[in-house]
Amino acid sequence: MDSPEPTKSPIPSSAAPSSSFSPVQESPFSNFVSNLSPIKHDKVPHVAPRFLGLSSPPLVFTSPRINTLKRPQSSNVEVSQNVKGDEQSTNRPGDLERSVSELHREMIVDIKEDDTKDSMSVQPSSSSGCVDEYLADPVEADCVDSAYSVNLNFKQSNNVLESSANGLPCSKNLESVDKHYSGRETDAVQLLLGQSEKGLETFDIEPLKIKEDQHGGQGISDGCRQIDSDMFDLSSQEKESKNLNPQKGVEDDGYGCDGFLQLQPGSLQMAQAYEGFAENVGVVTDAPFNDTTHDLEAIEHLRGMSRRCLQFGEPQPESTANCSGSPNLVDDVTTSVPLATSSKTEGLGSSHVDLSTSRKRRLVNLSQLAINMIPQSYDNRSSLTVSKPSGIGLHLNSIFNAIPTDQGGTVSIKLAVDSMGTEGIKSASITSCQSMENMENCSDAFEKVSTAPQDRTLEAKVSTIEGSAASESLCTMESIECHMTINTKRKLSSGDGDINEVFNQQSPKNKRKKLSDSDEGCKRCNCKKSKCLKLYCDCFAAGIYCAEPCSCQGCFNRPEYESTVLETRQQIESRNPLAFAPKIVQPVTEVPVNSREDGNWKTPSSARHKRGCNCKRSMCLKKYCECYQVWNLQLPESSCHAFHANVGCSIGCRCEGCKNVYGKKEDYYVTEAIVKRGVGELSESTVAAKKDFLHSELCNPHYLTPTTPSFEHSDHGKNASVSGLLPMRCLPSPESDPTNVSLAKSPRTSNTNDILLETSKENLYVGSYRDKINYNNADNILADDCHQTPLPNHPSIIIDSSSSKPRELTNLSRLNLGPRSGCFTLGGSLRWRRSPITPKSPIDKELQQLDSDGGLYDILEDDTPEMLKDTSTPLKSVKASSPNGKRVSPPHKLHQLGSSSLGSLRSGRKFMLKAVPSFPPLTPCIVSKGNSNESRSNYEEDGSKD
DNA sequence: GAGTTTGAAACT
């Protein structure tokens, strides 16, 4: 079911309602699809399909990966649907199209004028890319989270792209479009109009002419201002001419656009137009329309969305191929364009945005987007929830770590934004993203952005807007984007299973291109004897299906063997609930001390390995060391991103002669000792650090994947000492040692986080509780929505938000429970995942509180710490918790578990174990609903066992 | 590309 079937299913669904794109449509199928594709995305480059349906098989990464995977899927699904709709629309020579085409022309003209000013330079996707990225970010975030939730926005973007694709009679046109950047917008428009036949070149020329003709009199300088007005006018005209239902658009906006797209009034309109797009068959036309009518920003958003969609699109093609009721269209789009097309399409979409968008607007829009995005997550559930981590527990963590490390809390946000933008740009031009390169690029982009005053303003706005939430969303966005690109690559490359088949369908060439483009970095497994059914296999461990990039032999980690995979996963999880949990736990604790001062989060122990390494000869200086190891996301995805875990060794490590560059075990002790000294005192610096840390964490996957800590906890602390961070946190568990918490924390507690925990258990609990509440509220809302309108209604939202999140939320809401022990653990992990975004607002509040109370950490910690706290035996070393201690797939199931056995919650382990095993199936809401009980039962069983 | 080294994962 997970991968293949779902993908297929979506097709019909999409096909059925060609015109209507109601988010609901995405529902089950879309969810499945999203899940499937997302998996791929997660691994990104490789497009490794995750184990969708597998309830137990945590989707690969219960935490982040799943989300990422899902996102792409959702996007794909949506896209497929959209495509269908587009096809229909495009195919239909409706009056709307005509009118639209006309409008587009006008639009184009206007845009060009604007572009000439702003974008002329911008045209190169790069410049626009930033904005686009920003805009896109939201979308991406949606996509990312959307794993479950199908972001309307994303859909819209997808729709646009698809529509464009549809409009393009020939894949070649798309390519040409890509090549002819300037012509992109026009091309897109034309495509939308169905003028693709003429060819890109003609488009380029025509639009220009049009500009001259229509706006010849207008100065370029006027472009921006007038453009806006013109845009509006045009939009209104278009609407009228098209007979499009503005209302629909508005309503739709309510879904997706409001959340993300709502930027400015104009942008809103744009968003609406987009939404209207999705709904209306003439989506394509709408897209252009939006571009023209709405602010460039909106366009960029759309573009970014489309772009991301495209990126996802790679997977999309798969999904589309699988799902698309009309293989022709799919084939046309996918095969002709495949990955490349996706990128191209992105380029197109981006180009539109780029051209149209002006920095200022961008800035504004971005800020708004950031804001909107946050709400959207709630509203839409889609992106915000993104649960960055969803992408990948470890990987994400590593990624996030990297980001924050570089620039720290707020900075990380900026990076996220910037990176988003840069990524978008690059991705536009370059579909394939190379993990490290991408990151670097992102960072570079970030720098660039920072340099630009406008960008700065944006950044500031973003940061201010939702603070951590925004940053998170952004971060997630970035990661998502990266993943997206990677995923697309992977999708392209991946041909395994149905999903893979889909890719294959697209076109080997495309795949190859993508692979080649993106991917050298994206390594995948090379298993020969394990059949990719053991943790030896990175893919399997990551919860991803093996794909083309893999050179494994006798691989069973494929959609075709889903049942086998699931069973195996279950077995492994039964042995070690944390087996699939992220290995790296966030550094919450450590960051503050050394790294902060230095500004290096990475440095010493920003993140910790769950179990800790056991190096004896490598001195923790080689990749053999899991702490030092460069986590290429461990997953294929990671490989692409190639994020360095940069995890310092900690007490948990049993390494000998540790020389870990990122933090020696000895150093860790020292730091701990220092911390201990100051533990009792929460200096302002610590508080600030905490704040920063929170922000960073928000961005960091760890939060998303608090599981690790919990897991560690759960591990029983076999290595109590082993798991540096976790143990630290765990120790504090009030229950276990309320009074001695600090003591219990022991050395590790030294970490600021630990300190915080120590400082006030109450605070922690309270904070965590609050978080829970907040999250719960949001979750509840989401959950309600989900439940009420499972997939269909809020496909995007429900589906994605870290796919599992909705479930979790629902579970949480159910559980709601409370009291800390159980609730906390679950809530924490769950919250984070699901609400990295949603929570933001709450988080911000909490941060503020923390400021005053220093409880922020609590929240953060709560996620894991609570888990840990709950864990009866904090000291148990990580190993104990998870012998393997590898990736603990966190959370998804945690909620369920929590729900199932609140009473058992106390025993962190039980909880953890339950949670771990019960990874929510990749499939979104549906699964969650249906499986929730199962997972619960499982958890409960585990708990009973415990 | 083949072989070696390494340490995690799995097994006993």
Next chain:
DNA sequence: CAGTTTCAAACTC
């Protein structure tokens, strides 16, 4: 729980 084996990645040549 400890020890051993298996495994695949990382590394070296």
